[in-house]
Amino acid sequence: MCMGYERRCVFFKMSGDSAQMFNPADKVAKISHCSSMEQYRKMHEKSLKDPEGFWSEIAKDFHFEENGLGQFLDYNFDVRKGKIYTKWMAGSKTNISYNCLDRHVLAGKGDQVAFHWEGNDPADAEIVTYSDLMKDVCRMSNVLKSKGVSKGDRVAIYMPMIKELVVAMLAVARIGAVHSIVFGGYSAGSLADRMLDAEASALITTDAVWRGSKLIPLKEIADDALKICRAKNTNIKVNIVVKHISRVTAPQSAANGAANGNPAKKTHFDDTGNFKVGWDDKVDVWWHDVVKDVSSECPPVWMDAEDPLFMLYTSGSTGKPKGVLHTVGGYMLYAATTFKYSFDYHPGDIYFCTADIGWITGHTYVTYGPLLNNATSVLFEGVPTYPHSGRFWEIIEKYKVSKFYTAPTAIRTLMKYGDEPVKKYDLSSLAVLGSVGEPINPEAWLWYYRVVGDSNVSIVDTFWQTETGGHVITPLPGATPAKPGSACFPFFGVDVALLDEEGREIKGEGEGYLVFRQPWPGIMRTVYGNHERFETTYFKKFPGFYCTGDGAKRDKDGYIWVTGRIDDMLNVSGHLLSTAQVESSMVEHEHVAEAAVVARPHNVKGECLHCFVTLTQGADFTDKLVSELKVKVRSTIGPFATPDYIQLAPGLPKTRSGKIMRRVLRKIAAGERDFGDISTLADPSVVEVLFEHRPNDK
Ligand code: WTA
Numbered sequence: 001m002c003m004g005y006e007r008r009c010v011f012f013k014m015s016g017d018s019a020q021m022f023n024p025a026d027k028v029a030k031i032s033h034c035s036s037m038e039q040y041r042k043m044h045e046k047s048l049k050d051p052e053g054f055w056s057e058i059a060k061d062f063h064f065e066e067n068g069l070g071q072f073l074d075y076n077f078d079v080r081k082g083k084i085y086t087k088w089m090a091g092s093k094t095n096i097s098y099n100c101l102d103r104h105v106l107a108g109k110g111d112q113v114a115f116h117w118e119g120n121d122p123a124d125a126e127i128v129t130y131s132d133l134m135k136d137v138c139r140m141s142n143v144l145k146s147k148g149v150s151k152g153d154r155v156a157i158y159m160p161m162i163k164e165l166v167v168a169m170l171a172v173a174r175i176g177a178v179h180s181i182v183f184g185g186y187s188a189g190s191l192a193d194r195m196l197d198a199e200a201s202a203l204i205t206t207d208a209v210w211r212g213s214k215l216i217p218l219k220e221i222a223d224d225a226l227k228i229c230r231a232k233n234t235n236i237k238v239n240i241v242v243k244h245i246s247r248v249t250a251p252q253s254a255a256n257g258a259a260n261g262n263p264a265k266k267t268h269f270d271d272t273g274n275f276k277v278g279w280d281d282k283v284d285v286w287w288h289d290v291v292k293d294v295s296s297e298c299p300p301v302w303m304d305a306e307d308p309l310f311m312l313y314t315s316g317s318t319g320k321p322k323g324v325l326h327t328v329g330g331y332m333l334y335a336a337t338t339f340k341y342s343f344d345y346h347p348g349d350i351y352f353c354t355a356d357i358g359w360i361t362g363h364t365y366v367t368y369g370p371l372l373n374n375a376t377s378v379l380f381e382g383v384p385t386y387p388h389s390g391r392f393w394e395i396i397e398k399y400k401v402s403k404f405y406t407a408p409t410a411i412r413t414l415m416k417y418g419d420e421p422v423k424k425y426d427l428s429s430l431a432v433l434g435s436v437g438e439p440i441n442p443e444a445w446l447w448y449y450r451v452v453g454d455s456n457v458s459i460v461d462t463f464w465q466t467e468t469g470g471h472v473i474t475p476l477p478g479a480t481p482a483k484p485g486s487a488c489f490p491f492f493g494v495d496v497a498l499l500d501e502e503g504r505e506i507k508g509e510g511e512g513y514l515v516f517r518q519p520w521p522g523i524m525r526t527v528y529g530n531h532e533r534f535e536t537t538y539f540k541k542f543p544g545f546y547c548t549g550d551g552a553k554r555d556k557d558g559y560i561w562v563t564g565r566i567d568d569m570l571n572v573s574g575h576l577l578s579t580a581q582v583e584s585s586m587v588e589h590e591h592v593a594e595a596a597v598v599a600r601p602h603n604v605k606g607e608c609l610h611c612f613v614t615l616t617q618g619a620d621f622t623d624k625l626v627s628e629l630k631v632k633v634r635s636t637i638g639p640f641a642t643p644d645y646i647q648l649a650p651g652l653p654k655t656r657s658g659k660i661m662r663r664v665l666r667k668i669a670a671g672e673r674d675f676g677d678i679s680t681l682a683d684p685s686v687v688e689v690l691f692e693h694r695p696n697d698k
Contacts, residue, residue: 028344066302111129119249151175158186180310188221436463458477461487668691
């Protein structure tokens with residue numbers, strides 16, 4: 001039975017159980033919270049057998065205002081027994097913003113640096129202490145309250161990686177509202193869809209940001225999104241706008257302006273160099289204006305541990321994104337604990353996660369995990385290759401970063417520049433290097449270890465999902481001997497199983513669907529506004545289990561190797577996209593009758609989009625059409641979804657019942673001919689025709 005994940009193994013030539021092992025770095029193991037496999041196994045076993053005993057001990061470090069730890073755990077994971085639900089500490093009262101800020105300030109840690117903000121341009125930097133952050137958060141909480149935002153309301157956030165983004169999330173959480181952050185690379189249409197689905201009552205955005213040398217006019221995009229919302233009779237109460245672009249250094253190309261042909265300079269700045277924004281007095285207010293006269297104190301709203309904290313949209317296989325909903329208490333425990341153990345955090349560490357807060361990695365491991373642990377982090381606005389390809393390494397040297405967390409796609413991009421840009425900097429402060437977002441190919445793993453880590457670090461390949469809230473399979477850097485390409489073993493509270501197509505459990509060595517048997521505190525609670533979709537997507541295929549949608553194999557030593565998505569989902573540079581989302585955007589073009597999109601291996605992005613399009617009668621497949629389709633996808637979804645390859649498909653490989661056989665398309669996209677059994681195709685000759693039209697690797 002084809003499960004669709006063989007493509008990953010072929011591409012990355014995963015070496016499975018024959019892989020080399022790398023022991024934890026001595027300097028990490030010596031001081032580690034968990035310093036042996038024996039200790040890991042004991043703790044893991046306790047976390048499964050006695051979740052209450054295990055997690056309530058951890059919960060003691062946090063502030064709960066009322067009702068102790070409530071009813072500790074209650075759940076149903078089996079659709080045959082009724083509604084799926086998970087509740088941790090229901091009835092107890094807490095607030096995550098209080099636990100991230102007040103708790104540390106009250107303990108005398110107010111002067112400690114929470115964030116070293118590092119701008120897109122190396123000339124821009126700022127220090128934010130815990131007490132600064134707390135005051136800023138309280139001010140914004142007071143502003144939100146004064147604008148009518150209250151407990152349970154949804155607030156959309158569309159911002160770059162600046163301090164105010166962290167302030168906004170914590171301010172929303174402080175008053176019990178629910179944040180819904182939309183990544184600043186999404187289009188107006190995608191932002192509008194998410195605001196409409198969440199019925200957001202307020203928006204927080206920014207005038208614009210430089211990402212490398214590119215200007216992203218966020219407010220302009222947000223204005224277009226608000227227009228779409230208005231056309232659907234949905235109005236927000238307030239749009240709070242951070243004035244940012246004028247306080248940072250513009251890239252050289254923009255400073256030279258039109259002379260250098262930088263179109264941003266011509267269209268977005270007036271003659272005196274001011275950034276131009278549209279303004280609607282009914283909703284728009286400047287952040288700096290509204291925070292001026294409000295108090296820097298704001299008592300937190302005490303929330304039930306099971307009240308919603310945030311929602312974050314992730315791609316769904318039907319095309320419509322799902323609002324993954326996390327609640328306050330369980331997420332708090334899980335974000336804090338995974339951060340502490342996976343990165344082996346200790347006071348004095350300087351931690352740097354390069355993920356954008358617009359994705360789950362930024363939620364859990366830029367904002368909540370580090371702040372809950374009273375950590376000091378780098379918050380980076382820019383991109384890895386601007387103004388030069390040593391930017392990450394320059395930052396690591398500057399702040400003496402000890403724990404660093406990035407994505408395989410960034411590692412592969414930087415590998416292309418060779419070792420020299422890395423070796424220019426002193427990276428001896430590094431102790432733990434993390435990877436997230438997609439399987440890391442052993443070649444990139446080894447480069448990360450040897451060149452960046454100087455063979456004196458522990459590498460943690462952390463597997464998790466928006467839905468899981470935090471790491472679910474990961475090495476522990478002081479305990480686990482790592483195998484390059486394997487995420488190793490389950491985190492505390494996570495009970496892994498592999499199932500075959502019929503739902504039978506595969507014990508020992510083998511390969512199958514990656515599922516989890518019982519809830520850990522960070523698991524999502526529902527899909528916002530659609531609990532049935534939550535049950536169908538994650539719990540119906542294998543009753544009694546949470547189904548990740550990924551395939552995995554277990555080797556003879558028990559190591560887990562996640563092999564990639566087995567549903568109709570793509571992972572481009574660590575960003576999940578559904579094929580349906582891209583297809584439905586393409587078929588909106590008048591000359592496209594049908595479109596099928598699959599993943600094609602890409603040596604930097606991991607996967608890229610390869611699209612097969614069938615045209616309407618009389619239409620021609622031209623370069624113009626190809627570029628129109630690329631623009632279409634960019635504008636409906638966002639630039640990161642732009643297809644790399646679009647090819648003509650006079651016909652598509654369909655079964656007699658009309659279902660497109662995507663595994664055949666994936667093979668064609670990859671340039672491979674071992675199709676397996678294609679006897680169920682209505683017209684097998686279509687395969688050769690598609691091969692003739694296949695664009696070569698760029
Ligand atoms: C993939 C990102 C292999 C996987 C935190 C998962 C990984 C999806 C890894 C979730 C990893 C993430 N090894 N695959 N270490 N980390 N994935 O929701 O397919 O953006 O289901 O969360 O990314 O993506 P999401």
